[in-house]
Amino acid sequence: MSMNSLITPRRKLLRAGFSVGTLGLLGGCNLTDNDPVQTVLKAMSRWNDRVAAAIFDPNKLAPEFSEAEAAHPFRYNAWYGPELAPKLSASDYKLSIAGLAENKKPWTVEDLTAMPQVTQITRHVCVEGWSDIGKWTGTPLREFLKRIGADTTAKYVGFECADGYYEGLDMPTAMHPQTLMAFKLAGQTIPTQHGYPFKLRVPTKLGFKNPKFITTIFVTNQEPRGFWTDRGYNWFSGT
Amino acid sequence: MSSELEVQQHALPVRLSHWLMAFAMIIMIGSGWRIYDSVPIFPFTFPYAITIGGDVGIALARNNDPGVAGAIAWHFAGMWLLLISYLVFVGWGLVTGHFRRDFFPVGPRSFIADFIAAATFKLAHKLGEYNAVQKVAYLVALSAVALMLISGIAIWKPVQTYPLEVLFGGFQGARLVHFLGMSVIVGFMVIHVSLVVLVPKTLVAMILGRATAKPHAEKV
Known part of the structure; x- marks a missing residue:
């Protein structure tokens, strides 16, 4: 979500537009925020999550693109500027494992990058409408889940991140062959603002379901919260 | 020229699906404009006052979100209403022969003749009978809704329906x-509503199911 682009002048503009809006069209009565309407919208949102989960084909691969189509630089996106991205270092970084997994030993960057890696050129689609193609290199999450002895009959995999972000995936998406722990972007170690030491690359989901700077991975049967889901977006958000 | 009354009739499923479609389209357009505003395609945005998706000020303050989450919730709720009402409207029109009888025949020659007549204010409006310009307008609007549904699916699920987006480039x-x-669709709605204002009996027919007029009582 391109919240960073909205923080300053645009935000003032939006606020101005908002005040005109309430005074003008709705005459002070806010038609769209009352409770029964919100209840219906929330129910519809959950229904849409179920439809999206039913449409999701765990065997269907997201399209791959040519190297020439990749964006350079790949678009940065968060609710804060790139200079505020958490700077994790290989010397003290540890990835914790929690929940329904047998082996909860923390992983260092060295442990992580020793796993076999693949390269994919896939497209990131943002819920707001922009899209960027990137070349990602990393280890399929399902390989990692196997190594930590995760109970893959559980329903979800959750993620906690160094910037306070949190996300979760349904198990079929977590096990999708293109769901990668991406250690490299465009052939280089993934830069800080894109999630060093890794970003979870999920080409079958909208961009906000691709968490960065992950510090804990947990396996669970309880639906993990999502940062933007808590702010009104669809939980499933499959593409 | 007949001296009999002109009659316009709309069956209940047509009226019901017409109004539900109109309501759904307003939701889709208003919420769509706000979604568009977050990443505009052209160098302009729609004023937030005319978009749908809840209180922008509150969404910004609470979530640092310009009300797009709310707009998407409206858009993805409205799409089901639009889909269902559109299928009822088109299904009814096809099955009962309403479209075949009232939208056809239509050809380029009659369209051009009626278009010139309409542009020079010489086209008589006969209640219950569509001229070629009207027929084309309705066919274009109905096709545009189909295009919206198909392109909407391509945007909603670009991986699961990948070949669709390839079709759109x-x-x-x-x-x-x-x-x-x-x-x-917005262009159609503006013209459609303007003409209803000029021939209000068509509104009566679309609400009550039947309206009558003396022949050539009204001109458009």
Whole structure:
């Protein structure tokens, strides 16, 4: 979500537009925020999550693109500027494992990058409408889940991140062959603002379901919260 | 020229689906404009006052979100209403022969003749009978809704329905088509409502199911 682009002048503009809006069209009565309407919208949102989960084909691969189509630089996106991205270092970084997994030993960057890696050129689609193609290199999450002895009959995999972000995936998406722990972007170690030491690359989901700077991975049967889901977006958000 | 009364009739399923479609389209357009505003295609945005999706000020303050989450919730709720009402409207029109009888025949020659007549204010409006310009307008609007549904699916699920977006020239192409389809529908709605204002009996027919007029009582 391109919240960073909205923080300053645009935000003032939006606020101005908002005040005109309430005074003008709705005459002070806010038609769209009352409770029964919100209840219906929330129910519809959950229904849409179920439809999206039913449409999701765990065997269907997201399209791959040519190297020439990749964006350079790949678009940065968060609710804060790139200079505020958490700077994790290989010397003290540890990835914790929690929940329904047998082996909860923390992983260092060295442990992580020793796993076999693949390269994919896939497209990131943002819920707001922009899209960027990137070349990602990393280890399929399902390989990692196997190594930590995760109970893959559980329903979800959750993620906690160094910037306070949190996300979760349904198990079929977590096990999708293109769901990668991406250690490299465009052939280089993934830069800080894109999630060093890794970003979870999920080409079958909208961009906000691709968490960065992950510090804990947990396996669970309880639906993990999502940062933007808590702010009104669809939980499933499959593409 | 007949001296009998002109009659316009609309069956209940037509009226019901017409109004539900109109309601759904307003939701889709208003919420769509706000979604568009977050990443505009062209160098302009829609004023937030005319978009749908809840209180922008509260969404910004609480979530640092310009009300797009709310707009998407409206858009993805409205799409089901639009889909269902559109299928009822088109299904009824096809099965009962209403479309065949009232929208056809239509050809370029009659369209041009009626268009010139309408542009010079010489086209008589006969209640219950569509001229060629009207027929084309309805066919274009109904096709535009179909295009919106198809391009909308391509944008909603670009991986699961990948070949669809290829048809539109990619994901951004599908967004562009979705925008252009919206423009056609908005254009249609403006003309449609303006003409209803000029011939109010058509509104009576679309609400009550039947309206009558003395022959050539009204001109458009």
